[in-house]
Amino acid sequence: MELGARTFFDRLPSPWNGLGIEGNYTYIDSKNPGDRYIDINGVPHFDAPVQGLSRNNYNLTGMYEKGPISVRLAYSWRSKYLMSTNSNGTNGDYTYYSAPGTGTFTDISLPIYSDDYGTLDFGSTYRPNAHLAVSLELSNLTDEVAKTLQGGYVNNAKYVRSWFMTDRRAELSLRYNF
Numbered sequence: 117m118e119l120g121a122r123t124f125f126d127r128l129p130s131p132w133n134g135l136g137i138e139g140n141y142t143y144i145d146s147k148n149p150g151d152r153y154i155d156i157n158g159v160p161h162f163d164a165p166v167q168g169l170s171r172n173n174y175n176l177t178g179m180y181e182k183g184p185i186s187v188r189l190a191y192s193w194r195s196k197y198l199m200s201t202n203s204n205g206t207n208g209d210y211t212y213y214s215a216p217g218t219g220t221f222t223d224i225s226l227p228i229y230s231d232d233y234g235t236l237d238f239g240s241t242y243r244p245n246a247h248l249a250v251s252l253e254l255s256n257l258t259d260e261v262a263k264t265l266q267g268g269y270v271n272n273a274k275y276v277r278s279w280f281m282t283d284r285r286a287e288l289s290l291r292y293n294f
Contacts, residue, residue, distance in 0.1 A: 118142045124181070134182025142173040153201040155268040158222035164201055170194040186241045193234030196265065196274075201227045206266060226268035228277065233262050247293050255285040 120140030126133045146166040154160050165171070177190040200206075206226040211219040238254040261281055265274040 117144075124179075131182060134180045134185070136179040136181065138175075138177040138179060140175050144169050144171055144173075146171075151198075151201050152225070153227045153268055154207075154223055154225040156222075156224060156226065156270070158224065161268075164227060165198050167198045167200065170197040184243045186239075186243075188239045189236070190239075191234060191236050194232070196229045196231050199228045199230050199264065201225060203228045206268075224268065226266050229265040229267060229274060231263040231265050231276075233260060234258075235260050249291045249293075251287075251289045251291070253285075253287040253289075255287075256282055257284060259284055 118140060119142075120138075122136065122138040124134070124136035128135065146169050148164055148166045149162045151164040151167065152160055152162055153164055172195040173193070175190060175192045177188055180187040202225050206228060207224060209221060209223045211221050213219045235255065236257040238257060239251070240253075241249055241251045243249045261279050263279050264277045266277040267274045269275065
């Protein structure tokens with residue numbers, strides 16, 4: 117299911133009549149019975165979601181479009197999603213010793229998820245004429261850190277497995293069309 121809307125407030129007095137907002141929300145309920153994982157206790161599960169699809173996603177954008185000026189401030193967020201059910205380092209086997217001399221051999225294939233993640237981005241373009249455009253793009257203004265989670269534990273617990281820093285990024289460009 118997806119809902120979305122966009123509007124410009126063109127009835128406002130100038131220069132505010134270039135303001136607008138846009139938003140959307142997507143909900144996906146997915147299951148992939150062919151994507152099996154084996155939990156920490158060696159129990160197979162066939163209830164994994166489809167890889168790469170978040171259950172919840174939303175985007176909210178404030179915009180200004182008037183004459184040669186275009187400006188956008190956008191926040192995008194997505195809930196956790198399955199990355200893999202058979203990643204290197206999360207599959208294999210081990211022997212669990214509950215007491216001396218009583219080992220239990222267990223196969224595992226723990227699922228890896230990308231955790232909830234949202235970023236705030238800014239973009240602007242100035243077009244003084246039909247040939248020239250100057251743009252400034254700023255990404256990840258809130259300096260978010262992407263995390264992966266490892267699942268397959270008791271009570272459906274998921275634990276942080278890794279962190280990825282994408283840092284803030286800035287891009288200034290000048291385009292000329294002949």
